[in-house]
Amino acid sequence: MHMSRGSRTAALAACAALLLATSACGDDQAEEATTQQVRLYGTDGNMSNSYADELEDRASLVDGMKGTTPLTPLPEDFKKRLLSVDPQLDGFLYAAEAYDAVVISTLAAEIAGTTDPAAIAKQIVGVTNDGTSCGSPAQCLRLIRDGRDIEYRSVSITRAGFTDAGEPATASYATLHFDGERLNDAKTEFVGAGDESAASSKAPPRVNRPAGAGNGPLVIGGLLPKTGDLALAYPPLAAGTALAIKEINDAGGVLGEDVVWVDGDDGTNPTVAKATVARHIDAGVHVIIGAGGSGISAAVLEDVVQGGRILFSPSNTAASLTNADDNGLYFRTAPPDSLQGRALADVILRDGPQKIAIVARKDSYGEGLQDVVRSELERAGFGGDKVKLLSYEPGEGAEAPPINFSDGAKQIKEFGADAVLIIGFGESAAVVRALADADVPLAALNR
Template sequence: MRHLPGFRLVLCAALLATVAGCGPDSDQNSSPTAPVRLYGSDGNMLNGVGALVKNQPRLLDGMKGTAPLIRLTEDFRRRLNNIDPNLHDLAYAGESYDAVVIAALATQLARTTDPEVVKNYIVGVTNFGQPCTAVAECLNLAREGKDLQYVGVTVKTGLSEIGEPSTTTYGTMHFDTNNKINDVLTEYVGAGAPGTASAQPGPAPAKPSTKPTGAPLIIGDLTSHSGGNSESNPPIYAGARLAIKEINDAEGVLEKPVQWLNGDDKTDIEKAKAQLKAHISAGAQIVLGPTTSRVTAGVMEQITSSKVIAISPSATSAQLSTVVDDGRFFRTAPSDVLQGKALADVILRDGTKRISIIAMKGAYGEGLQINVRDELIKAGVPSSAIQTLNYDAPSDDAVAINVSEQVKSIKGFAPDGVLVIGLDESAQVLTQLATAGVDPRKTPAPKAD
């Protein structure tokens, strides 16, 4: 596993004036009909999105992008496959698994399901103490009242003081001629710093003699089984189900099986609020989700006022790092500050000279767009060679969107690279770009340096 090559950003800045492959030449525009390179982010670098453009053969061939993605062990893949043999993607499966396990361990250490107490244990469960990896091993340590450090599938070096990963790994992924991710070409790049993990130990574990209160632990599902983010949800759901199974196979939490409440935030703020209310009424102390940053920000006030705990496996907006959450929101997915650097590096390595970044409106799309743009500028790319546009994304990907004005603007800008930041609706954006002639299939795409 190699580390994030951030030095390349500096190198490109230093050589920009002399090396054609590092950055754009602001004095030269490509022809509007020249082939373009396509780029994506974690919300659309999915086989599910590729399936949505099945009427556009080879449209995504060569498209590159990034997503939080660790090299999963064969053992974990096998266990996931036993839960869902039909998985086509694995993004955020590990993050979802870790979120549920961390919730269970924090509850066992606290010996209560009271969210007011459990929230104080969540960060500490991943820092200090005796390292452990297997669910049964970690639960036994917690039952014995011992400090432990859960080293998870994706949470390897502990959560930070604000409850998000201190380090992560990004996958640089490539679509092939069948509009599918080619796993053979996936590169894994480390990001973050172990030193950002919390330096504050959590509260001492409750003594084993302490009588458990509030059992059973009830976790509500607040992920996107439908709506505009549904294509990314199967691995998230599989990871959560695997964690619940393995926790309960290891005798559960507080002497009882953990209960799972099915649910769906439908990638919509108001529907997520209704689902959260139903979970709380059913006794949930913790919810897994929401899965998108926009929905997460939209329900945060309800999370804090209801005094539950929310752990998102996939909400990545940098804005969530500073949200007012009363210490009740955590995530096992990294901030997009890190993904912005990774995506910028992919673009720079290709020698893309002129880039259009079109992103869905909201915390995720606009936030990551700004992060990528800033990283490119830091590397010496002229701001005049970076175009940014936004569009309204529906909560339901079946609803047609019209980005004709944005596409017209992109065509006039004549980029040799287009980055699309969105969710399932990205398929519509890519199709409309191709229809207007911003299409990598026009001529053979230029090779990366």
């Protein structure tokens, strides 16, 4: 609590009047009470249990940190099915989106009657709109084989389908809380965003698909962050894709054949990702699931389009990708940050901060979301004197040196921020360390 000079003088006078009735009249405690505490906030890139692990013996620094991520309340049955694929799974971030990206791709191929990526791409948006609602691969495939139009609704696609741009029209966001060096599920809150009327109303091209049509198995390749700064998100992404492949094949596969999965790493690195994309194209992969980070997808999209393949990400959120030059071949099940920014700004504002620092990874994801949040805060009355923007270079490759944010931490301390939003992946744990090392007074809940 902050005490004004007048109230502090009155308090000292009252203590004097009580003479020695209490020893709590000392000046030290009053000075301590004026210290401005700083709350930490995060985003989908770092609000996971693996983020605390990045801090090792200083993991308690994130206790009390909270932030947003695209997340719907996951059914317990879905969680159990994911755990059957990976019993060691510690969190479900983007698992539902990964599952749905694979399922939607396979349903579109079944409707198209071919594994040709261009034909599949023309059916993807329609899979999620204006048909008979279905919620499992088996149910949807049965309807398609009976000649019915479908409207896929499942774990991440719930209220409305895709827009014309091939991304969710609506989204559900979760506010997550670190407590005891782990996310406390009991404190998770959900809020909806977006507009159902934004879903596409365009009818996909009709297909005359003869029974048993096809030209070989549908091949889906991974472009997921097995290594690099976003590797902390890999286990749930991998579990979601594996579960989808299993359940599609258990339901008879696509066009009479089992779907084939080809593994691949994006390395959270454009060079690694480009090499993986090239291998997938050479191997005849039709649909590429990924990349993990928006900046990586932006870096490889031209290669994917030139190769005539589909790029379908479960975790890209950069708003800039909505209008990417993709020749109709890029899709995502993660909602754009134009929606997340509003939810995130609301979470921060509810705590009543006076000055806010926003630290962002210097790429399309970090700087894009930083700009959206800044705009939302500006609309709420936070001008340039109340918001400080900082960024850092994430580095490339496993051998990149740790982020040095010591100067940025000093700037935040001098600015007098009482709220710090960190937009980044696993590497952004260095920002938390730097704040603590600079004696930025993290709020009691954050220690």
